[in-house]
Amino acid sequence: MRVLGIESSCDETGVAIYDSEKGLIAHALHSQISTHQCYGGVVPELASRDHVKYLVPLVDEALQQANLVKTDLDAVAYTAGPGLIGALLTGACFAKSLALGLNKPALAIHHLEAHLLAAKLDSPELDFPFLALLVSGGHTQLIEVRALGIYQLIGDTLDDAVGEAFDKTAKLMGLPYPGGAVLAKLADQCSVEEAKILAPFPRPMTDRPGLDFSFSGLKTHALTTWNNSLKDEKARARIAKAFQQAVVDTLLIKCKRALQQTASRRLVVAGGVGANHSLRESLKGLLQELGGEVYFPRPEYCTDNGAMVAYAGCLHLLQGKKDLNWAIEVKARWPF
Ligand code: KG4
Ligand code: ZN
Numbered sequence: 581m582r583v584l585g586i587e588s589s590c591d592e593t594g595v596a597i598y599d600s601e602k603g604l605i606a607h608a609l610h611s612q613i614s615t616h617q618c619y620g621g622v623v624p625e626l627a628s629r630d631h632v633k634y635l636v637p638l639v640d641e642a643l644q645q646a647n648l649v650k651t652d653l654d655a656v657a658y659t660a661g662p663g664l665i666g667a668l669l670t671g672a673c674f675a676k677s678l679a680l681g682l683n684k685p686a687l688a689i690h691h692l693e694a695h696l697l698a699a700k701l702d703s704p705e706l707d708f709p710f711l712a713l714l715v716s717g718g719h720t721q722l723i724e725v726r727a728l729g730i731y732q733l734i735g736d737t738l739d740d741a742v743g744e745a746f747d748k749t750a751k752l753m754g755l756p757y758p759g760g761a762v763l764a765k766l767a768d769q770c771s772v773e774e775a776k777i778l779a780p781f782p783r784p785m786t787d788r789p790g791l792d793f794s795f796s797g798l799k800t801h802a803l804t805t806w807n808n809s810l811k812d813e814k815a816r817a818r819i820a821k822a823f824q825q826a827v828v829d830t831l832l833i834k835c836k837r838a839l840q841q842t843a844s845r846r847l848v849v850a851g852g853v854g855a856n857h858s859l860r861e862s863l864k865g866l867l868q869e870l871g872g873e874v875y876f877p878r879p880e881y882c883t884d885n886g887a888m889v890a891y892a893g894c895l896h897l898l899q900g901k902k903d904l905n906w907a908i909e910v911k912a913r914w915p916f
Contacts, residue, residue: 585890657893
């Protein structure tokens with residue numbers, strides 16, 4: 581089975597082809613960073629227009645990479661939500677039209693499910709069940725993944741998602757969009773001792789039981805610290821380090837709790853913040869300490885991409901799933 585995957589939920593146009601026997605055979609991506617950078621964040625209408633512009637050339641590129649023609653495809657999977665409504669519609673309209681034209685099934689994929697399954701792209705030996713930490717621009721969740729399609733949410737954020745907190749903290753210190761990765765780079769260049777000069781950053785909600793998160797207070801703490809500083813390069817780097825350390829410690833404490841609560845030995849990290857070097861190193865240490873295994877998708881499969889959509893589509897297709905009608909239905913909000 582060969583499944584074309586299309587991701588267009590936000591500011592990346594991702595296209596990939598997954599072959600159930602050979603694995604991933606094509607992967608093409610267009611990032612819209614340069615389109616949105618001067619606005620300091622994603623402009624939804626510009627995102628939609630950019631997806632329209634890049635979908636056809638990216639599909640052609642993916643087919644060329646795989647040495648295939650469209651009729652060799654067995655299905656077209658697309659992100660149906662959650663995400664920006666206009667951006668989702670471009671991918672869904674394109675995917676469904678292509679599937680209809682080819683007389684092949686279309687598969688609506690939940691963006692977060694695609695993120696959760698992405699670790700299996702590089703680690704096919706990873707079996708269900710596992711615990712997943714989903715850390716993206718819109719979500720911070722702990723999920724028990726029991727089997728394909730059977731997910732139990734056990735921890736969630738009460739306010740800002742962790743990626744959102746990274747982005748907002750970067751922005752308030754004048755760092756360019758997309759701030760998360762820039763802030764992380766700055767943090768990695770600052771020593772622990774250097775960051776200790778600042779008053780300690782909180783580890784939100786770790787002093788009480790439960791698996792929920794809250795990151796907006798941490799972002800406000802960063803803002804206060806920034807406003808009381810000299811607002812220079814040194815202050816920026818120290819705050820970046822202290823903020824990242826607080827986030828990583830908080831995630832670590834909650835992951836340890838969740839692993840113990842669910843008696844799970846396998847942790848999968850998914851979503852854009854999963855690309856964070858410090859988080860990856862700390863979680864590796866935790867799972868070593870607990871005698872378990874941690875799985876990360878490679879960084880380009882952590883952020884939005886078509887590979888995870890093609891892969892999730894292929895797994896569902898093999899289980900007999902497909903869209904039951906040709907109406908275009910996408911969801912900006914779609915609880916997991
Ligand atoms: O999963 P993703 O690509 O898109 C969503 O579905 O949200 O995640 C994007 C988020 C952004 O908030 C971005 O700043 C953050 O992931 N991010 C990072 C890093 N790389 C991306 N945050 C911290 N450290 C990174 N290295
Ligand atoms: Zn995402």
